[in-house]
Amino acid sequence: MTETVLEATGLGKRYRRRWALRDCSLAVPAGRVVALVGPNGAGKTTLLHLAAGLLAPTAGTVRVLGSPAGHERGRVAFLAQDKPLYETFTVADMLRFGRRMNPVWDDGFARARLAGLDIPLDHRTGRLSGGQQAQVALTVALAKRPDLLLLDEPMANLDPLARHEVMRDLMAVVADTGLTVLLSSHVVSDLENTCDWLVVVNRGRVQVSGDIEDLLGAHHLLSGPAELAGAVASRLAVVEDDRTDRQATLLVRATDGLPALDPRWHVRPVALEELVLSYLRQPESAALPRLVMAGAAPTDPVPFP
Template identity: 65%
Template structure:
């Protein structure tokens, strides 16, 4: 866990803004020219394959590493929970709370103990004896007790069973309802995000492919299916697959005029996979305000 960076500046209504971020690991660029803006009060999903640069981007956003180029602005304070849920196994849960209080300038101990009580996690239990889901909940509780404006979670559901995954996401949504909080969480399991996230960021090969409101993105795309000879003029294809004489594609924009095309709204996983299959495609907003 890390208190992250704190900056009072930033556009009104924007929780997080990055402009032209680039990070280099030795001779390899882990991130290249990433610019994004996440509105306040959103639950943003950062999605991409392993090695896409998701953790590197999160580290740059919360100030754990300095980018080679670009800048980051966070409206308020940010808290970060790493994928390995860094807790001391020999501490009790109560001792972890004491550690958190002594290392955070903003600390809400009553909220932390109350949250753990609601979750049924005993304060006297050793951290090393907790289940994976309980460890995740303790780590998130410590981050939330610092009263952040932005909560950044790196694979919070990794290695959890389905019930624990559901419980963790449900508890995060409960926190969203009770306070002004923006959440950015990474995952490569899109199904975990369908009912909880309302903003999507897709990262692929160190480059940003998609950033925007999920419902607007889904409304702006179509899954088209038709015969191979159907007219494709005017179709803005994101990705195309062919099976025999049948063509299926993810496309942007209005339905094509050729009646042989069957069209429907994509699901979130179809949208994400369509872009990941075509690294050269992108659906990014006009970022004229970013970095202004």
């Protein structure tokens, strides 16, 4: 399970004069369910398109399953955010199309899954509900039996019940096959409990990449008297510093455990959403394991190059 499924090194994509993604380096181990989060326009879709081999990088490299992106021979499935189905095709046409286009195709799985969801094969996909369309698209992607599944905003336009059903089925496939999933969303609460790896993209940069449990374990929220904040900042990486003249609230990263602090600090763990929001509000902060591995002191805030 230590195999790296997705590896980007110095990856960048420029559209005319604007960098949509820049200096992106990350490595995702096999079997993970990766949450790719960030504001709209942060570079999530660009990163997914680069990983799917649909875009060529302007700078750096991206390798998928050991090959340059786009050369991994049908082992990657990509589900685009907008209109992933042909609206005039019936559901059965979509399955025939999938079988024709893909070297590996599990038709039995696809038919059984659609039958289980009560989705009629003879309906045109354009006439199905949003939730059913998402399920057909996901079925087509899964019937390729990919090793890596890339999903761009799979939950957008789905009602809460359909969201639960999509995630439930996706998790069951992960349990069954060890599939690696990379899915983007700007709604963090959708991803809690389902994802175990977090990638935060902000303004075209990768800000955070790591195991979610490790990240939650390494971050703490301290609140206490403002005059003590300087001493903490000199010892720990402060992601976010929120201060009034009397009180300070600090989100700190302590990769090697929290050292003994002045007892006047109140310490509590952080939730995933708080962690993500803190980083997004502080684009200069970053938590990237590669920098720690490269020998940078883990207690220093890591500025972007």
